[in-house]
Amino acid sequence: MSATETGPRRCGCRRIPGRGQSGCAFRGAKMALQPIADVAHLVHGPASCEAGSWQFRPTFSSGPRMHRVSFTTGFTERDTIAGGERKLARAIDALIARHDPPAVFVYQTCLPAMIGDDIVPVCRDATRRWGRPVIPVDVPGFAGSRPYGVHRAAEILMEHVIGTAEPDRCMEADIVLIGEFNLADELAQIRPLLAQLGIRVLASLTGDGRLHDIAMAHRARAAVLLCSQGLAHLAERMHADFGIPCIDGSFHGTGNIAATLRQLSHLLVERGVPRDLPHRAEALIAREERRIAEVLGRYRIRLAGRRAMLLCGGAKTWSVACMLKEIGMVVSGTAIGKTSEDDRRKVTELVGTATPRFDGWQAEDMDALLRRGEADIVLGGANSQFVAMKAGIPWLEINHERSLPLAGYGGMLALLAAIDRSVNNPVWIQVRSAAPWDAAG
Numbered sequence: 001m002s003a004t005e006t007g008p009r010r011c012g013c014r015r016i017p018g019r020g021q022s023g024c025a026f027r028g029a030k031m032a033l034q035p036i037a038d039v040a041h042l043v044h045g046p047a048s049c050e051a052g053s054w055q056f057r058p059t060f061s062s063g064p065r066m067h068r069v070s071f072t073t074g075f076t077e078r079d080t081i082a083g084g085e086r087k088l089a090r091a092i093d094a095l096i097a098r099h100d101p102p103a104v105f106v107y108q109t110c111l112p113a114m115i116g117d118d119i120v121p122v123c124r125d126a127t128r129r130w131g132r133p134v135i136p137v138d139v140p141g142f143a144g145s146r147p148y149g150v151h152r153a154a155e156i157l158m159e160h161v162i163g164t165a166e167p168d169r170c171m172e173a174d175i176v177l178i179g180e181f182n183l184a185d186e187l188a189q190i191r192p193l194l195a196q197l198g199i200r201v202l203a204s205l206t207g208d209g210r211l212h213d214i215a216m217a218h219r220a221r222a223a224v225l226l227c228s229q230g231l232a233h234l235a236e237r238m239h240a241d242f243g244i245p246c247i248d249g250s251f252h253g254t255g256n257i258a259a260t261l262r263q264l265s266h267l268l269v270e271r272g273v274p275r276d277l278p279h280r281a282e283a284l285i286a287r288e289e290r291r292i293a294e295v296l297g298r299y300r301i302r303l304a305g306r307r308a309m310l311l312c313g314g315a316k317t318w319s320v321a322c323m324l325k326e327i328g329m330v331v332s333g334t335a336i337g338k339t340s341e342d343d344r345r346k347v348t349e350l351v352g353t354a355t356p357r358f359d360g361w362q363a364e365d366m367d368a369l370l371r372r373g374e375a376d377i378v379l380g381g382a383n384s385q386f387v388a389m390k391a392g393i394p395w396l397e398i399n400h401e402r403s404l405p406l407a408g409y410g411g412m413l414a415l416l417a418a419i420d421r422s423v424n425n426p427v428w429i430q431v432r433s434a435a436p437w438d439a440a441g
Contacts (some may be wrong), residue, residue, distance in 0.1 A: 024141030025429075026109050026412030028149025032135065032231060033105055033156070033180050036209040037061035039193055039431045040101040042071040044088050044119055045082040045109025049141075059207050066101055075111055084112045085122050092126045092134060102211045103133040113140035133211075135160045144158045153233035157214065158241065160172070164213035167202070172273045174202040175264070176220040178235045178246070179227030182207025183400065189408025190251055196284055197265065197277060205231060218242040222263060226251040227315045232340070246272070248342070250315060251407040253323030255290075288409050296327060299416040304328030309370070309388075311361065312399050313338030316406075318346035320379065320398060323349065323412055329419075332375050335361055363387050377423050392432045394422035 011055075023031075026049065034041050037059075043050040050072040061067065073091045075084055104126070108119050119136045126134040139152045154348060175194070180187065187208050191201055203209065203217040219240070223246040225235045235246040247267055249260035255376050265273075265281040307330045310320060321331045328369035333356040336344050347357065358366075370378070370391035378388035381399030396418055398406060404418055405411040 012273060021079075023146035023149075024110075025139045025143040025145060025149035025152065026107060026141040026242070027136050028146035028150075028151075029139040029153045029156075030107055032150045032153035033206060034067050035059040035104075035206040036211060036214065037067045038101065038210050039103040039105060040066055040069070040095055040099060041105050041107065042073070042091060043107045043109060043167075044073045044075070044084065044091075044097060044112050044117070045107075046075045046215075047072050047113060049109045059182045060187075061208055062185070062188070063208075066099065069099075071095055075109070077092070080111065080115055080217050083115060084117050085119075088112075088119060088122050089126065092122070093129070096126075096132070101132075103135060105135050105137055107137045108140050110141045110317055113138075113142070133160060135218050150231060151233050154231050154237065154317055157234060157239050161237070162213050163215070163218040163242070165212055167216045167219055170219055171200050171202075172221065172271075173197070173199040173268055174220045175199055175268075176202055176217045176223045176238070176244070177204045177207075178223050178225045178238075178300055179231045180204050180207045181227075183404040184411075185252075186405045186407035186411060187226040189410050191224075191298065193257075193261075193284075193288075193408055195252075197261070197280055199264070199268070205234060208217075218244070220244055221273070222246070222264065222267050224260065226250065249413075250270065250319040250322075251411070252316070252319035253412055254289055254409070255326060256322055257409065258289075261285060292409055295413055296416075296438040299420060301328045302420055302424060303416065305330065306376045307374065308419075309375035309378045309380075310334040311366070311378060311384040313357075315341055315343060316398060318350055320406065320415075321350045323406075323415065326414065331355060333358065333369065335359075335380070337361070367391055377419060387391055392428065393423065394428060396422055 029039070032139055050070050052306065059067070073084060073087050079256060088106070095104060102386060106119055106123050108117070119138055123134040123136040127420045135156065137156055139149050175293070177190070182204065194201060202220045203213040205214060205217065223235055223238060223244050225232060225246050225248050238244045239246055245267060247263045249263065250256035251260060261281045261284065262278065265277040269275055269277055272391060305328060308324055309332055310317060312320070313335060317334050317336055321334060331351045334351060335358045336347060337358065339347070362384060366387050367390065368382070370393045375393055378384055378393055378395045379398045380396065382401055385395050398404070404414055406415050
């Protein structure tokens with residue numbers, strides 16, 4: 001008999017999965033710009049760089065799906081010796097000849113940047129040859145962190161896209177949504193809601209975006225910033241350069257939706273929209289809240305008092321917390337590692353100073369918290385999935401890779417239904433109980 005068989009019984013794998021890295025500047029820029037659905041996104045670098053970014057933020061498109069096609073120059077060892085500029089020029093020509101996109105975004109990565117490839121003149125020459133924008137995104141990974149890449153993406157949109165086209169017809173209530181990435185087709189919840197008030201989304205930056213719409217975004221009457229970590233700098237630039245005022249908004253939960261519609265309607269009145277808009281907004285809010293009141297009441301009975309651990313970032317730290325508190329759930333802890341100071345202030349106001357807030361959590365520490373029974377469900381990204389499930393706690397994806405809409409009244413109901421299915425699933429009783437052979441001993 002082997003030593004393994006005679007030793008103490010192993011009760012499953014005890015290794016706690018660690019956290020993934022936040023990402024580099026290239027990844028941040030690609031994350032911010034790739035949701036523009038009708039243009040081609042060409043990565044100048046090794047194929048592995050594109051493989052690492054393509055699935056990072058699988059945004060939905062209501063029309064073209066060019067943004068879901070991977071294009072890369074496939075940089076190799078030979079190119080590090082000979083240089084990759086000619087190869088990049090040939091790749092741009094082949095891409096446009098075959099797919100005919102209205103524009104191409106060319107992303108510089110670390111390896112060609114380190115050997116001195118200059119993508120700016122290559123893109124400029126391609127723009128002249130083809131008569132369409134070929135836009136350099138010269139943000140290699142070593143340039144900084146992922147937030148820096150997002151910041152540079154905002155600058156690139158201002159330099160090369162926004163303000164380069166004019167709309168056929170301007171409306172009094174044209175707005176732009178900034179920091180909306182259309183995960184799980186959330187714009188299908190937001191656009192119809194605004195349309196009932198006569199508000200047109202002139203452009204979404206950048207989820208479900210179209211190059212021509214974004215080029216006309218400077219003609220919007222107002223802007224709504226939906227994610228303080230996603231393109232917040234773009235909102236500042238649009239206000240400074242074009243005089244477009246912006247509000248911080250959220251369409252997560254009835255309280256946030258109502259507050260956003262009220263703020264937006266009052267802002268648009270200041271910009272010249274008919275003065276009855278706030279009254280129509282109040283009527284819409286009352287009508288929609290009556291429509292879902294019965295369903296919310298049922299979820300409130302089933303979920304009140306349940307404890308949720310929020311391991312996400314950005315605006316979701318407070319907007320999802322607000323949504324959960326509306327039905328009586330308790331936020332037992334929240335991550336604040338990828339949040340702005342304003343987000344942190346809102347989180348503190350919602351959950352109080354006594355609730356744990358994790359500014360960069362470790363897998364081992366989170367595992368210990370969950371095994372002490374401090375949460376009934378974990379809501380977060382993929383880096384928290386196995387930590388939760390190894391502790392016998394249900395987990396729900398609400399971060400970048402989710403297929404579940406969170407925005408709008410429909411999104412709120414979808415989230416509560418998913419939480420209800422997870423928390424009240426009888427399988428967790430079996431998961432947490434001892435195995436028959438252990439119980440017998």
